[in-house]
Amino acid sequence: MNSIFFGILTILSLFIFMKLGKIKASKKQMNRDDRINWSKRRKSSVQESRDGSKIIEGSAEEIDDETKQ
Amino acid sequence: MSKHSALNTFGRSGNPAFTRNFENTESFSQTERMTLDGAVNKTAILLGLCFAGAFAGWNVPALTIPGLIIGTILAFVTIFRSPAKAGSTAPFYAAFEGMALGGITVFAEMQYPGIGIQAIGLTFGILASLLFCYKSGIIKPTENFRLMLFSATMGIFLLYLVSFIMSFFGPGIGFIHSNGIFGIGFSLFVVGIAALNLVLDFDFIEDGAEKGLPKYMEWYGAFSLMVTLVWLYIEILRLLMKLRSR
Numbered sequence: 346m347n348s349i350f351f352g353i354l355t356i357l358s359l360f361i362f363m364k365l366g367k368i369k370a371s372k373k374q375m376n377r378d379d380r381i382n383w384s385k386r387r388k389s390s391v392q393e394s395r396d397g398s399k400i401i402e403g404s405a406e407e408i409d410d411e412t413k414q
Numbered sequence: 415m416s417k418h419s420a421l422n423t424f425g426r427s428g429n430p431a432f433t434r435n436f437e438n439t440e441s442f443s444q445t446e447r448m449t450l451d452g453a454v455n456k457t458a459i460l461l462g463l464c465f466a467g468a469f470a471g472w473n474v475p476a477l478t479i480p481g482l483i484i485g486t487i488l489a490f491v492t493i494f495r496s497p498a499k500a501g502s503t504a505p506f507y508a509a510f511e512g513m514a515l516g517g518i519t520v521f522a523e524m525q526y527p528g529i530g531i532q533a534i535g536l537t538f539g540i541l542a543s544l545l546f547c548y549k550s551g552i553i554k555p556t557e558n559f560r561l562m563l564f565s566a567t568m569g570i571f572l573l574y575l576v577s578f579i580m581s582f583f584g585p586g587i588g589f590i591h592s593n594g595i596f597g598i599g600f601s602l603f604v605v606g607i608a609a610l611n612l613v614l615d616f617d618f619i620e621d622g623a624e625k626g627l628p629k630y631m632e633w634y635g636a637f638s639l640m641v642t643l644v645w646l647y648i649e650i651l652r653l654l655m656k657l658r659s660r
Contacts, residue, residue: 347528351535358538359461365545366454370620373551381555381614383621 447626448635453619456636460508464640467512468519478517485511489641497634504637511644522651526658533651537643540609540650548616555617563614566607593656601653608646615639 369375471477488507492500519530547553577587590600619635 348531351531354535355531355538358535358542361542362538362545363454363458365542365549366457367451368549369450370549370616371551374548374554375620375624377554379554379556381557381560381617381621383618384625 446629448619448622448629448631450619450623452629452632453623453635456504456632457639460504460636460640461643463505463508464512464515464644467509467514468516469512471513471516471518472520473516475517475520477513478521479514481510481513481517485514492634492637498628498630500637501630501633504633504640507637508640511640515644515647518648518651522655526655529651529654529658532654533647536650536654537647540646541612541643544609544612545616548613548620553613555613559610560614563607563610567611570604570607593659598653598656601649601656605646605649605653608642608649611642612639612646615642 467481471481485507488503488510492503492507495503519533522529522533544553548555573587573590577590580586589596591597615635615638618638622631622635
């Protein structure tokens with residue numbers, strides 16, 4: 346009985362996977378602003394230059410003596 | 415650039431197979447592009463090879479260790495080589511990993527009869543139900559979702575690694591393998607994390623098909639799905655063994 350139940354579950358699940366997998370996801374899923382951007386290139390914030398020195402991306406901020414204090 | 419510095423530094427996915435970059439898709443014709451049909455069909459091929467390997471491993475349990483070692487090596491080769499070559503290694507990965515799973519399942523079956531079909535049923539049940547949740551938009555993977563999964567997956571990996579190393583010098587981290595409340599709770603947590611990694615796999619394939627990535631990415635997506643399914647199956651088997659041993 347146990348084997349029959351889980352056997353049917355396996356076959357049914359595989360059938361669902363084969364059918365549902367080929368259907369496009371709903372608009373609710375696809376048209377979101379917070380979707381994962383898989384195509385975005387993995388880009389480190391630290392880029393190594395040819396001579397091995399590290400250049401950190403970001404805006405430079407000038408610090409004068411008054412700010413330091 | 416993501417607002418999460420961890421994502422920028424360590425990559426953007428919990429699944430190491432997804433940390434590779436996408437190629438420029440503009441130069442590919444329509445027939446050379448990734449589709450959902452193709453990815454699903456290739457996953458079915460890999461599953462078929464995995465079942466064939468499992469049949470061999472089930473009948474010849476001596477194939478378990480070689481299957482596990484060769485399968486792991488092929489997984490790393492597929493991940494770290496160019497995704498364009500995934501089609502040549504992923505089928506072999508599925509077959510060898512299947513051998514290992516077949517052997518592991520025989521050992522589990524000897525102790526707890528009927529546990530193998532339960533684990534297979536639950537694994538595919540989770541696959542189908544999560545696919546439905548993803549397609550219908552009930553579960554929406556976001557950058558935060560991916561960061562959370564990445565952290566949890568890496569945490570589990572490190573814990574297993576430390577436990578493995580410690581096992582050479584003593585009992586290792588015993589509580590994660592125990593059949594007590596904590597051990598079962600830990601296994602449930604790991605099953606949950608492995609299952610949620612499936613959602614990232616679905617999103618990767620869906621996004622790839624939508625953006626028209628090159629055809630070989632179908633093999634890469636199918637391979638990623640197989641890696642997660644194998645992990646999920648092993649964790650479910652461990653959980654069921656803990657529950658049955660009580």
